[in-house]
Amino acid sequence: MLKGVISIVVPVYNEELNIRPMYERICNTFDKCDYDFEIIYVDNCSKDNTVMEIRKLNELDARVMGITMARNFGSSQPSTMAGIHYANGNAVVIIDGDIQDPPELILEFIKKWEEGYEVVYGVRTKRKGSILRRIGYKMFYRIFKKMSYIEMPLDAGDFGLIDRIVVDEIKKLKENEIFFRGIRSWIGYKQIGVEYIRDDRNLGNTSIPFFANFKWAKMGIYNFSYKPLEWISTLSLILTMVSLLGIVYYIVLHFIYPETPYGFSTIIVLILFLGAIQLLSLSIIGEYIARIFNEVKGRPRYIVRELITRQPKEQHILEAAATLEEEKG
Structure with missing residues (x-):
C-alpha cells in the first residue's frame, strides 16, 4: 500500500529537451520508494515546444500536469508559487527544470521528511559549470547570510521538500515579490539540509544571462535585509x-x-x-x-492561462492522502 503522494513542482522556460528526461528520472526514482507522485510542470510562457512536450506526457501519464502562464512573469519564483498552489501531495518538492539538481536526491529528502523534518533542502557542496558563476554564487550566499535578518543556510537553492503544513502556510502569504528560499527559511518549522553536487546543464541553454543574476540577488537582499x-x-x-x-x-x-x-x-x-x-x-x-x-497595488503574482490535466484531482492522489490521514489518526 502506498504511504502517500509527493508533488514535484518543476518551473520551466524553454526546456523542451529536458521535459521527458526529467519525467523519466523521476519515474525511476519513485520506483524505489513506497510513494506515488504527481509532476507539475509550470511553463513561464516558453518560446519553444515545451508546452507540446508537457501535453504529450500528460496524454501518456495522468500524473503529469501542466500549468501555462498568461505571459512571462520574469523569474521562476511566480512559477514556483503557482505549482505550490496546485499541488495536491502530502509533501511538495521544488526542482528546476534544467535537471542540474538530481531528482534521485528526492529519496534522501523523503527519508529526512519521514524522520520528522518539515523542510528538507539541498545544500550545494560543489557545483559544476562556469568558474565565474561558481564564485558569484558562493559570494552571494555568504553576503546574503550576513545581511539577512533571519538565519539563512549557505549554498541552499530552491531544490528541496516541504511538508503539507508548510505548503499551507506559504499559500497564506500575500506578498507579491516572492524569494522562495528566503520564505522557506522565514516560515520556520524543523529544517535540515542534504548535501549534494550540482551538475552543469546537460541539454539546452540557460535562460538566465550572467548579469541577470544581480537582479535576482538584489531581490533576495532587499526582501530579507534592513x-x-x-x-x-x-x-x-x-x-x-x-x-x-x-x-x-x-x-x-x-x-x-x-x-x-x-x-x-x-x-x-x-x-x-x-x-x-x-x-x-x-x-x-x-x-x-x-x-x-x-x-x-495588490496585483496577483501570476496569471494562469491553461491547466494541462485530465482531471482537477487524480483519484489516486485522494486515496493516498486519505490513507495517510488514517495512519496518522
Missing part, C-alpha cells in the same frame, strides 16, 4: 562627525595660520564625494519604495 538602510544611517552619522571635525579644524587653522590658502580642489572633491553618497542613499531608499509600490 542592512542597506542601516548603512545609510551609519554613513550619515560618520560623515556628520567628519564634517564637524573639519569645521573645527579649519576654524583653528584660520586663527593659527591666517595666511593659509584654501584649496579649491578640496572643495570640488568633497562636493563630488557627498553628492555620490547622496545618490547612493537615494537609490537604496528607492529600491525599498519600489517594492512598497509593487506590494500596495
Whole structure:
C-alpha cells in the first residue's frame, strides 16, 4: 500500500529537451520508494515546444500536469508559487527544470521528511559549470547570510521538500515579490539540509544571462535585509562627525595660520564625494519604495492561462492522502 503522494513542482522556460528526461528520472526514482507522485510542470510562457512536450506526457501519464502562464512573469519564483498552489501531495518538492539538481536526491529528502523534518533542502557542496558563476554564487550566499535578518543556510537553492503544513502556510502569504528560499527559511518549522553536487546543464541553454543574476540577488537582499538602510544611517552619522571635525579644524587653522590658502580642489572633491553618497542613499531608499509600490497595488503574482490535466484531482492522489490521514489518526 502506498504511504502517500509527493508533488514535484518543476518551473520551466524553454526546456523542451529536458521535459521527458526529467519525467523519466523521476519515474525511476519513485520506483524505489513506497510513494506515488504527481509532476507539475509550470511553463513561464516558453518560446519553444515545451508546452507540446508537457501535453504529450500528460496524454501518456495522468500524473503529469501542466500549468501555462498568461505571459512571462520574469523569474521562476511566480512559477514556483503557482505549482505550490496546485499541488495536491502530502509533501511538495521544488526542482528546476534544467535537471542540474538530481531528482534521485528526492529519496534522501523523503527519508529526512519521514524522520520528522518539515523542510528538507539541498545544500550545494560543489557545483559544476562556469568558474565565474561558481564564485558569484558562493559570494552571494555568504553576503546574503550576513545581511539577512533571519538565519539563512549557505549554498541552499530552491531544490528541496516541504511538508503539507508548510505548503499551507506559504499559500497564506500575500506578498507579491516572492524569494522562495528566503520564505522557506522565514516560515520556520524543523529544517535540515542534504548535501549534494550540482551538475552543469546537460541539454539546452540557460535562460538566465550572467548579469541577470544581480537582479535576482538584489531581490533576495532587499526582501530579507534592513542592512542597506542601516548603512545609510551609519554613513550619515560618520560623515556628520567628519564634517564637524573639519569645521573645527579649519576654524583653528584660520586663527593659527591666517595666511593659509584654501584649496579649491578640496572643495570640488568633497562636493563630488557627498553628492555620490547622496545618490547612493537615494537609490537604496528607492529600491525599498519600489517594492512598497509593487506590494500596495495588490496585483496577483501570476496569471494562469491553461491547466494541462485530465482531471482537477487524480483519484489516486485522494486515496493516498486519505490513507495517510488514517495512519496518522
